[in-house]
Amino acid sequence: MQLVIKSATQDNLEDILSLYYKFFKELRSRQGLSPRGIDEYREEVREFLQRDQIFVAFLEEKPVGFIHISKREGAHWLEELYVVPDYRGMGIGRKLVEKAENYIKKRDSAAYIMVLPQDKAAIEFWIHIGYKVLNTIELAKDLNSIQEEDTRVFEVFGYPFYIWRWRKEGYDEVERKYLETLEKFYKLGGTRRLYLEIVTAALRKWINRQ
Numbered sequence: 001m002q003l004v005i006k007s008a009t010q011d012n013l014e015d016i017l018s019l020y021y022k023f024f025k026e027l028r029s030r031q032g033l034s035p036r037g038i039d040e041y042r043e044e045v046r047e048f049l050q051r052d053q054i055f056v057a058f059l060e061e062k063p064v065g066f067i068h069i070s071k072r073e074g075a076h077w078l079e080e081l082y083v084v085p086d087y088r089g090m091g092i093g094r095k096l097v098e099k100a101e102n103y104i105k106k107r108d109s110a111a112y113i114m115v116l117p118q119d120k121a122a123i124e125f126w127i128h129i130g131y132k133v134l135n136t137i138e139l140a141k142d143l144n145s146i147q148e149e150d151t152r153v154f155e156v157f158g159y160p161f162y163i164w165r166w167r168k169e170g171y172d173e174v175e176r177k178y179l180e181t182l183e184k185f186y187k188l189g190g191t192r193r194l195y196l197e198i199v200t201a202a203l204r205k206w207i208n209r210q
């Protein structure tokens with residue numbers, strides 16, 4: 001089957017809208033939320049087709065994926081990447097990213113992406129194709145109180161790092177055990193310094209056994 005990747009124009013509005021809607025529907029379902037109606041995304045898509053760069057993948061003329069690149073805050077961002085589920089695992093995602101990277105390379109020295117920490121599959125995909133976790137930590141003060149059961153706690157440099165609990169999380173056994181242990185650690189009053197001391201000691205023990 002022949003794969004063709006094209007730069008999108010306003011003529012591709014309905015194709016991109018359909019893919020963009022599927023992207024949000026899938027993401028929202030994993031979060032336990034519903035997407036807006038498809039027509040509510042039309043204006044957004046029209047605007048980014050005017051302003052940004054979008055590449056669409058066609059397999060035998062059927063639109064099967066897209067990547068959206070924007071320029072903001074002085075950097076090039078990969079905003080969304082999506083491949084229709086039936087066509088995953090065929091190298092289309094990688095080809096779309098390569099196309100975007102070639103586009104960015106002519107204009108800039110790096111491609112950035114923002115991924116939600118719950119999106120384990122996406123993070124693993126980006127790391128697999130050569131991306132590194134870099135730079136940004138978002139801080140927020142919730143002015144209403146958050147229900148404890150709505151969040152999970154990770155850690156960043158020993159700081160408790162709260163993320164929304166998604167309906168479909170996909171953690172394996174080791175990851176789940178780690179998250180449960182971490183939650184207990186902070187609940188029992190474990191501090192950042194103590195976390196760093198414990199982890200350092202455990203890692204040193206492992207290193208010394210090698």
Ligand SMILES: CC(C)(COP(=O)(O)OP(=O)(O)OC[C@H]1O[C@@H](n2cnc3c(N)ncnc32)[C@H](O)[C@@H]1OP(=O)(O)O)[C@@H](O)C(=O)NCCC(=O)NCCS
Pocket residue numbers: 023026079080081082083084087088089090091092093094095115120121122124125128129
């Ligand atoms: C992420 C996504 C775009 C991947 O598309 P795809 O066409 O299936 O990916 P490819 O077939 O090109 O895979 C490229 C490589 O990544 C690997 N890969 C794909 N998904 C992976 C994952 N979740 N974790 C680790 N590796 C992954 C493939 O095995 C392949 O490896 P190889 O080239 O070394 O053999 C697709 O799964 C998707 O649309 N997901 C939903 C939306 C999403 O999460 N988008 C990204 C965040 S914005």
